[in-house]
Amino acid sequence: MTLREEWNQHAHEWVEWARTPGHDSYWRFHRKEFLSLVPPAGRLTVDVGCGEGRVGRDLIRAGHRVFALDASHAMVHAAVTHPERPLTGIVADAATLPIPAGAADRVVAHMSLQDVDDLERSVAEIARILEPGGYLVMAIVHPLNSAGRFVGEHGDPDRPFVITGSWFERRRIADRCERDGLGMTFHSEHRSLEDYVDALADSGFLVERIREVTEPDPADKWYRIPLFMDLRAIKR
Numbered sequence: 390m391t392l393r394e395e396w397n398q399h400a401h402e403w404v405e406w407a408r409t410p411g412h413d414s415y416w417r418f419h420r421k422e423f424l425s426l427v428p429p430a431g432r433l434t435v436d437v438g439c440g441e442g443r444v445g446r447d448l449i450r451a452g453h454r455v456f457a458l459d460a461s462h463a464m465v466h467a468a469v470t471h472p473e474r475p476l477t478g479i480v481a482d483a484a485t486l487p488i489p490a491g492a493a494d495r496v497v498a499h500m501s502l503q504d505v506d507d508l509e510r511s512v513a514e515i516a517r518i519l520e521p522g523g524y525l526v527m528a529i530v531h532p533l534n535s536a537g538r539f540v541g542e543h544g545d546p547d548r549p550f551v552i553t554g555s556w557f558e559r560r561r562i563a564d565r566c567e568r569d570g571l572g573m574t575f576h577s578e579h580r581s582l583e584d585y586v587d588a589l590a591d592s593g594f595l596v597e598r599i600r601e602v603t604e605p606d607p608a609d610k611w612y613r614i615p616l617f618m619d620l621r622a623i624k625r
Contacts (some may be wrong), residue, residue: 391506392504392506392561392576392577392578393460393461393482393505393506394506395563395574395576396460396464396504396576397459397460397461397462397463399573399574399576400441400463400464400467400540401463402571402573402574403440403441403464404464404467404570404571404574405461405571406461406573407440407441407443407614408441408443409569409571412568412569412571413568414604414616414617415443417605418602418604418605419528419602419616419617420447422600422602422617422619423444423499423526423528423602423619424447424448424451426526426598426600426619426621427448427451427453427495427497427524427526427618427621428494428495428524428526428621429452429454430448430451430452430453430454431494431495431523432454432493432494433454433456433492433493433494433495434448434453434454434455434456434464434493434494434496434497435455435457435458435486435488435492435493435495435496435497436455436456436457436458436476436478436496436497436499437458437483437486437496437497437498437501437502437511437515437517438450438458438459438460438483438498438499438500438501438502438504438505439458439459439464439465439468439476439478440455440459440464440468440475440499440500440501441464441465441467441468441471442457442468442469442471442475442476442478442480444497444499445457445468445476445478445534446471446476447476448497449450449474449476450474453495454474456461456477456478456488456493457469457477457478457479458478458479458480458481458483458486459475459478459481459501460478460480460481460482460483460505461480462480463478465478465479465480465625475558482507483498483501483502483507483510483511483514483515484505484506484507484510484511484516485510485514486514486515486517488518489518490517490593491518491519491520491521492516492518492520493518493519493520493523494519494520494522494523494524495523495524495526496515496518496519496523496524496525496526497525497526497527497585498515498525498526498527498528499527499528499571500528500529500530500617501517501527501529502527502529502585503535503577503578503579503580504576504577504578505528508578508580508584508585508588509588509591509592512588512589512591512592512594513588513591513592515592516592516593516594516624520624521624521625522623522624523623523624524621524622524623524624525589525594525620525621525622525623525624526617526619526620526621527617527619527622528602528617528618528620529617529618529620530577530616530617530618531601531602531615531616531617531618532556532579532580532581532582532585532618533552533614533615534614534615534616534617535577535580536552536553536554536556536579537550537551537552537553537571537578538550538553539551539610541600544555545610546608546609546610546612547610548610550610550613550614553613556581557580557581557583559578559579559580560578560579561576561577561578562575562576562577562578562579563575563576564577582618585618585620589620589622593624593625594623594624594625595622595625596620596621596622597621597622597623598619598621599618599619599620600618600619600620601615601617601618602615602616602617602618602619603615603616603617
């Protein structure tokens with residue numbers, strides 16, 4: 390089963406998970422970190438892998454004209470039928486964006502590029518729809534996070550983090566999370582930092598900023614290790 394099919398299968402879980410404020414990293418700290426990298430509104434901001442639409446809604450509040458895309462029919466339906474701030478969007482694969490070349494000056498891909506089936510084609514498509522000088526702001530699961538896991542006694546904030554297998558080998562991951570009565574299965578692919586940067590460079594991007602984002606609570610085990618990587622790149 391493709392990553393696209395896996396996410397569509399769990400879309401109902403994600404909508405509930407993402408729309409329950411306060412319990413996940415977006416509401417607690419990642420939202421602020423990610424949005425701080427997004428340049429002010431321009432002509433058009435394309436949200437690639439929009440999910441149920443919470444990033445797009447935040448960008449609209451900040452004055453952006455947002456066009457949203459996701460490969461999951463269920464996700465797009467949730468985004469465009471939101472009761473308070475529906476997005477404009479369509480179902481589309483990130484590797485084949487139905488947008489003219491140079492039509493956008495901003496693209497955001499928040500926590501979606503580790504979930505696409507073809508990273509290189511997806512990044513190339515983002516470059517194609519951006520005008521020269523346009524910006525891509527992306528967030529992914531940090532490759533260190535996806536490469537390993539904590540071992541030892543649960544609840545111990547000092548337990549070691551161990552990389553299992555090869556850092557360089559791409560491999561599928563399925564993580565089941567339960568929190569505050571909600572459940573969600575995350576499907577993604579581990580890729581090295583080199584994989585992401587090569588895809589960007591090969592498509593004509595210059596990386597401007599990288600933020601390694603993690604849990605701000607010193608008592609949490611993730612305080613020591615990055616959870617996410619946020620990145621801003623400009624199309625040359």
